[in-house]
Amino acid sequence: xxxxxxxxxxxxxxxxxxxxxxxxxxxxxxxxxxxxxxxxxxxxxxxxxxxxxxxxxxxxxxxxxxxxxxxxxxxxxxxxxxxxxxxxxxxxxxxxxxxxxxxxxxxxxxxxxxxxxxxxxxxxxxxxxxxxxxxxxxxxxxxxxxxxxxxxxxxxxxxxxxxxxxxxxxxxxxxxxxxxxxxxxxxxxxxxxxxxxxxxxxxxxxxxxxxxxxxxxxxxxxxxxxxxxxxxxxxxxxxxxxxxxxxxxxxxxxxxxxxxxxxxxxxxxxxxxxxxxxxxxxxxxxxxxxxxxxxxxxxxxxxxxxxxxxxxxxxxxxxxxxxxxxxxxxxxxxxxxxxxxxxxxxxxxxxxxxxxxxxxxxxxxxxxxxxxxxxxxxxxxxx
Amino acid sequence: xxxxxxxxxxxxxxxxxxxxxxxxxxxxxxxxxxxxxxxxxxxxxxxxxxxxxxxxxxxxxxxxxxxxxxxxxxxxxxxxxxxxxxxxxxxxxxxxxxxxxxxxxxxxxxxxxxxxxxxxxxxxxxxxxxxxxxxxxxxxxxxxxxxxxxxxxxxxxxxxxxxxxxxxxxxxxxxxxxxxxxxxxxxxxxxxxxxxxxxxxxxxxxxxxxxxxxxxxxxxxxxxxxxxxxxxxxxxxxxxxxxxxxxxxxxxxxxxxxxxxxxxxxxxxxxxxxxxxxxxxxxxxxxxxxxxxxxxxxxxxxxxxxxxxxxxxxxxxxxxxxxxxxxxxxxxxxxxxxxxxxxxxxxxxxxxxxxxxxxxxxxxxxxxxxxxxxxxxxxxxxx
Numbered sequence: 001x002x003x004x005x006x007x008x009x010x011x012x013x014x015x016x017x018x019x020x021x022x023x024x025x026x027x028x029x030x031x032x033x034x035x036x037x038x039x040x041x042x043x044x045x046x047x048x049x050x051x052x053x054x055x056x057x058x059x060x061x062x063x064x065x066x067x068x069x070x071x072x073x074x075x076x077x078x079x080x081x082x083x084x085x086x087x088x089x090x091x092x093x094x095x096x097x098x099x100x101x102x103x104x105x106x107x108x109x110x111x112x113x114x115x116x117x118x119x120x121x122x123x124x125x126x127x128x129x130x131x132x133x134x135x136x137x138x139x140x141x142x143x144x145x146x147x148x149x150x151x152x153x154x155x156x157x158x159x160x161x162x163x164x165x166x167x168x169x170x171x172x173x174x175x176x177x178x179x180x181x182x183x184x185x186x187x188x189x190x191x192x193x194x195x196x197x198x199x200x201x202x203x204x205x206x207x208x209x210x211x212x213x214x215x216x217x218x219x220x221x222x223x224x225x226x227x228x229x230x231x232x233x234x235x236x237x238x239x240x241x242x243x244x245x246x247x248x249x250x251x252x253x254x255x256x257x258x259x260x261x262x263x264x265x266x267x268x269x270x271x272x273x274x275x276x277x278x279x280x281x282x283x284x285x286x287x288x289x290x291x292x293x294x295x296x297x298x299x300x301x302x303x304x305x306x307x308x309x310x311x312x313x314x315x316x317x318x319x320x321x322x323x324x325x326x327x328x329x330x331x332x333x334x335x336x337x338x339x340x341x342x343x344x345x346x347x348x349x350x351x352x353x354x355x356x357x358x359x360x361x362x363x364x365x366x367x368x369x370x371x372x373x374x375x376x377x378x379x380x381x382x383x
Numbered sequence: 384x385x386x387x388x389x390x391x392x393x394x395x396x397x398x399x400x401x402x403x404x405x406x407x408x409x410x411x412x413x414x415x416x417x418x419x420x421x422x423x424x425x426x427x428x429x430x431x432x433x434x435x436x437x438x439x440x441x442x443x444x445x446x447x448x449x450x451x452x453x454x455x456x457x458x459x460x461x462x463x464x465x466x467x468x469x470x471x472x473x474x475x476x477x478x479x480x481x482x483x484x485x486x487x488x489x490x491x492x493x494x495x496x497x498x499x500x501x502x503x504x505x506x507x508x509x510x511x512x513x514x515x516x517x518x519x520x521x522x523x524x525x526x527x528x529x530x531x532x533x534x535x536x537x538x539x540x541x542x543x544x545x546x547x548x549x550x551x552x553x554x555x556x557x558x559x560x561x562x563x564x565x566x567x568x569x570x571x572x573x574x575x576x577x578x579x580x581x582x583x584x585x586x587x588x589x590x591x592x593x594x595x596x597x598x599x600x601x602x603x604x605x606x607x608x609x610x611x612x613x614x615x616x617x618x619x620x621x622x623x624x625x626x627x628x629x630x631x632x633x634x635x636x637x638x639x640x641x642x643x644x645x646x647x648x649x650x651x652x653x654x655x656x657x658x659x660x661x662x663x664x665x666x667x668x669x670x671x672x673x674x675x676x677x678x679x680x681x682x683x684x685x686x687x688x689x690x691x692x693x694x695x696x697x698x699x700x701x702x703x704x705x706x707x708x709x710x711x712x713x714x715x716x717x718x719x720x721x722x723x724x725x726x727x728x729x730x731x732x733x734x735x736x737x738x739x740x741x742x743x744x745x746x747x748x749x750x751x752x753x754x755x756x757x758x759x760x761x762x763x764x765x766x
Contacts, residue, residue, distance in 0.1 A: 002415065041401040047721065076464075237621070
């Protein structure tokens with residue numbers, strides 16, 4: 001295949017070509033193996049070649065997420081799509097949900113609950129804190145009529161990892177459904193769906209798996225599916241039983257999936273195997289996180305997350321007195337590093353974030369930390 | 384960037400590598416310029432580089448779709464997502480919609496209406512027929528309480544192009560909202576959103592634009608947006624006013640968009656300009672369609688669509704007596720051509736389909752027709 005209109009490609013490439021080493025909150029840098037498969041020629045999503053990759057991806061995800069009972073499904077949407085699916089399929093009309101909030105993405109779950117005509121009861125913490133099991137227990141004692149609890153596993157805006165197994169255990173003791181937003185956790189923090197008693201957990205292609213955006217991944221428990229089967233007015237696009245039916249009958253999705261991203265995710269899941277499996281892969285994330293946190297502290301900066309709950313996938317850093325996060329972001333860009341700006345009410349200006357996700361080497365991390373050190377020193381002199 | 388796990392890429396590539404010349408119903412073959420941009424390294428969708436391409440794509444689409452008033456929005460979903468958006472944002476809870484059905488995708492609109500708690504009144508035709516303006520007028524006289532009319536512009540299952548300008552005119556005379564599924568029309572058949580009085584029209588990346596799947600395109604009238612602003616329980620994911628707000632404030636989407644597909648669409652819109660603009664591009668589709676229809680008739684086969692309503696993007700062909708469509712599909716695959724199987728109740732076995740969409744040359748078309756001729760002759764001998 002030859003390009004007849006190469007200029008059309010070049011014009012767009014000039015705008016979007018790689019300019020930075022990425023430490024973003026997502027989309028993150030992708031593995032070269034993934035980018036290479038992204039350019040494969042398309043074909044029908046009902047052809048057997050697609051079916052093979054679709055089902056192989058689902059099987060590999062089941063293993064990675066330790067789904068012993070229930071289903072793994074792929075959605076042509078961002079992760080927020082499955083957030084909506086959890087509410088429309090799993091909570092009765094007008095029903096109550098306990099939404100735990102430790103940052104901007106917990107707030108989004110509240111919006112999703114309410115915009116779908118359900119009621120939200122909120123357990124909220126200040127930025128940097130994690131949900132404590134005893135608080136959840138108390139909140140559930142006070143609100144015995146909630147049908148489900150939502151938990152942000154990893155809060156991208158504050159860099160906090162919630163103690164998911166403990167929180168799920170408490171929710172299950174109260175016999176509640178457990179819905180987990182794992183968008184910035186899946187692929188970077190351990191998830192054991194069946195063992196931990198999770199009913200819905202979802203992630204996205206563009207975070208810790210290091211694949212371009214456009215694909216959401218969901219795991220659903222048998223109990224949730226039973227409720228979804230009876231639910232009314234689920235809509236069409238996020239009707240979970242419909243996705244299960246199509247996966248069994250057509251080895252695909254009800255409507256056309258983002259095929260390149262499915263292929264990319266399949267490539268990453270094979271890379272994980274070749275690196276030695278999930279354990280080794282997650283160790284890589286732990287190591288990246290430790291190096292970045294230690295480096296940040298050596299520069300004399302403080303981390304927003306409370307000790308013991310630091311995220312393996314993203315670190316939110318408090319800016320030095322009098323220096324805005326945006327300024328640090330722009331200075332790092334000038335030096336060829338794209339980090340992430342602060343995000344969320346009250347902390348947007350006082351923080352910046354360093355993503356640990358996707359394709360990066362340990363040399364890249366050292367280089368980024370060295371540059372960050374210089375940027376902070378320069379800005380302090382000017383401040 | 385070097386591949387460290389090249390085998391992971393190769394294993395997947397072996398399954399999905401190009402094996403056929405594509406005449407599919409979608410996903411279709413993509414332009415080489417598009418495939419090349421699909422492999423660009425990712426970065427944050429809130430970075431200015433993404434914003435530039437997003438807004439440029441929206442502006443080019445506004446021109447291509449002749450949107451003089453109202454908005455063009457990009458959705459991280461398949462086209463069906465915007466089908467759901469039209470109902471949840473534009474029709475009151477429990478409200479009535481007149482759904483016109485000329486094939487499988489008209490039936491899908493009915494499912495979307497009903498699964499979202501609205502009521503469908505149906506005007507249905509047998510496969511191969513188009514909706515007639517006088518029938519629509521009569522149906523609207525009988526059902527003055529419907530809030531909207533849905534029209535499948537191009538029915539992918541039967542290869543019929545509805546007379547959209549005439550139908551929209553009738554609906555507007557009755558003061559109804561006009562929702563148009565243009566998934567297999569947009570990019571291959573003309574659409575003049577404002578002039579024709581269309582309130583919602585949506586398409587997908589993977590059809591006549593020749594881009595991989597994962598991205599939906601919607602145009603919305605001012606009147607629709609006003610209704611959507613007041614609508615309740617729209618949900619989060621397909622909340623149209625939220626998409627407008629994010630497009631103005633952040634030059635992007637509320638949640639992460641499929642960036643590679645947005646870049647691919649931008650490349651195609653530039654190719655269209657370089658080919659001489661929309662007129663020339665649509666002429667190419669007309670020419671492809673005529674050559675394919677003439678070729679099919681020369682082989683002695685009949686076309687399902689009634690005369691005068693043949694689709695410019697896909698042709699459904701009736702199989703000769705005693706030969707199933709699936710068999711023709713498989714025989715063509717053996718010869719290196721992927722056409723599309725029949726689709727939909729009552730016609731699945733009696734038809735096969737030839738897509739005209741995406742990347743193909745006129746030589747490819749001649750070669751496909753020659754092979755189809757031989758396949759039909761062989762099968763007739765055996766029958």
